Amino acid sequence: MPPARRRTSISDVARRAGVSVGTVSNVLNRPDRVTPTTRERVEAAIGELQFVRNGSARQLRAGTITTAGAVVLDVANPFFTDVARGIEDRLDEAGYTLMLASSDEQPEREARYLRLFEEHGVQGVMVVPATDDVTHLVDLHDRGVRVVLLDRPSPVEVLSSVAVDDRAGAAAAAAHLLDLGHERIAFLNGPHTIRQCADRSAGLRAALADAGHDPDEAVVEITLATLNADGGQTGTQQVLALADRPTALLCVNDLAALGALRTLRAADVPVPSGMAVVGYDDVAFAAELATPLTSVRQPTHRLGHRAADLLLADDPAPSHVTFQPELVVRASTTGLT
Amino acid sequence: MPPARRRTSISDVARRAGVSVGTVSNVLNRPDRVTPTTRERVEAAIGELQFVRNGSARQLRAGTITTAGAVVLDVANPFFTDVARGIEDRLDEAGYTLMLASSDEQPEREARYLRLFEEHGVQGVMVVPATDDVTHLVDLHDRGVRVVLLDRPSPVEVLSSVAVDDRAGAAAAAAHLLDLGHERIAFLNGPHTIRQCADRSAGLRAALADAGHDPDEAVVEITLATLNADGGQTGTQQVLALADRPTALLCVNDLAALGALRTLRAADVPVPSGMAVVGYDDVAFAAELATPLTSVRQPTHRLGHRAADLLLADDPAPSHVTFQPELVVRASTTGLT
DNA sequence: TTGAAAGCGCTAACAG
DNA sequence: CTGTTAGCGCTTTCAA
Secondary structure (H helix, E strand, O other), rough: OOOOOOOOOOOHHHHHHOOOOHHHHHHHHHHHHHHHHHHHHHHHHHHOOOOOOOOOHHHHHHHHOEEEEEOOOOOHHHHHHHHHHHHHHHHHHOOOOOEEEEOOOOOHHHHHHHHHHHHHOEEEEEEOOOOOOOHHHHHHHHHHOEEEOOOOOOOOOOEEEEOOHHHHHHHHHHHHHHHHOOOOEEEEOOOOOOHHHHHHHHHHHHHHHHHHOOOHHHHEEEEOOOOOHHHHHHHHHHHHHOOOOOEEEOOHHHHHHHHHHHHHOOOOOOOOOEEEEEEOOOHHHHHEEEEOEEEEOOOHHHEEEEEEEHHHOOOOOOOOEEOEEEOOOOOHHHHHO | OOOOOOOOOOHHHHHHHOHHHHHHHHHOOOHHHOHHHHHHHHHHHHHHHHOOOOOHHHHHHHHHOOOEEEEEEOOOOHHHHHHHHHHHHHHHHOOOEEEEEOOOOHHHHHHHHHHHHHHOOOOOHHHHHHHHOHHHHHHHOOOOOOEEEEOOOOOOOOOOOEEOOOOHHHHHHHHHHHHOOOOOEEEEEEEOHHHHHHHHHHHHHHHHHHHOOHHHHEEEEEEEEOOOOHHHHHHHHHHHOOOOOOEEEEEHHHHHHHHHHHHHHHOOOOOOOEEEEEEEEHHHHHEOOOOOOOOEEHHHHHHHHHHHHHHOOOOOOOOEEEOOOOEEEOOOHHOOO
């Protein structure tokens, strides 16, 4: 940690150019209001001194900035980076900048970044909440920060949200597996404090119940410690150790499915004859795996784009957008190439 | 874009609690210097008013903050997110926060984010330069911002850098392909303005020359528009259209290799008998693909961790760290499972 | 067109 | 232990 440096300020520039600070500020913000001659002098001074505006001071006066923040569960998950990309693209059009952070599903980390963003006066935040409790987000909203819930429907009217129907996604996967004759399904899921996970669980059970099965019998749900390949690996090991082993495996995301496939291969369990596998998100590599992965596709880019839309909207009234997912069937369930 | 909101300030809190602003500041920063009774009163006021510190003002006084910025080429590339993860982990230990941005290999975008970071007084920046010219980074350094070059060796002594030996990586891939009898290699590379790409090209050619081949004959280099799966797909189509088709394909990263494999499969070109494929980065999914991918592994997490180390170092003297890559051989070159 | 000066919200030095 | 106050760098009236 180096010692605090003394940055050159607007008054250094003013002195150098032989003008007042007000004039420097003018060439910076309203160049037309200043004589070309003096402007050139000031610009020369800026160049020589390598002057860079102090954003904090600027913002302190202005109150807020053209920056938005996003907090997702895991930047290492392609699903979230694709969503972030959608956000960035939309923000870019409006001249806004995105600050991206990852909560790692930890509410404290989420809170920390949210606070950082708020303290620095962002226009708004888009967040995939790490927990079911959104009161802190409502508070944030009440303090004048635009809040858009990402990837999950808002439990409260006042917060905007852009989501994908998670019950439908899980139900589609369930229907497909039932079609193929599977009657016991293991679900490698995240904790139900994450709404998407709770919804997918509900969707899965509802679909099974509709088909005349007892969900408590038909579904073995395992809660993953981490929603990535390592989590999927550990979860799959647990499934394999089960006495009455299910014949199909639904994974909370494709990263977990990757871990599952790896584990099944190591255990010499053929896919799908020994165990059918369904992922979630349909990330880029899903189609290219050793066993191409059946997965629930979500409109990632549009999700992010739309969220940024709501963030930037002139009308502060909250909106709630829900997209529909789509099951993409591949060899990990059908065995067909 | 909502209108500027009036945030509640420290003086609002002071008024409410019936104390001075100095006292409020004290309970915020040095709680021990204030009587428990008044502290409670102030804390109550903070709670009632939902007060949130104004970071800009705070920082304006302090001069700089415990935040670092990182600009990578593409956040959607797992290689970079893994590096970012290494950075974050190290920064976290020191109580620092990371602001992550993606330049998309565009120098203007890189400059924009760098400026944003600098204006907001970050302690330092870690950047994977989008161009070969680093004078703007030297200037940044001269202005007192810590600069660490990520994933490429510094061309100037004064800038710290953390890199992986790109010539060695490409050379290892070349040696492996030569061993297998390949004498013509297509290289799906990025523009040479990106140093890593230039170095890998040089390493590849040098290795071939050392083995007695004429690099101009043995290597067909194709420059990708985008360093991802789409780029790899387009590049591979070009390779397949070549009159004297090479027998091996080296890709600038695993994303491009993913696109290559997809394209080869669509064209019914068997891997590796019709075309051997080597990736770069050895990302998580490389081992799980339909044809497990031979790839050059880089120590991503350590790379980021080390970069953050340099950023945080007490000693401002520049260091230059180079890691060695490691070729991981899989079926996409050997055909063995 | 340019300059002088107030003030954004906060922290820290100094008085009381 | 608490209050007063200067000042961080900038933008923006208001005067000249």
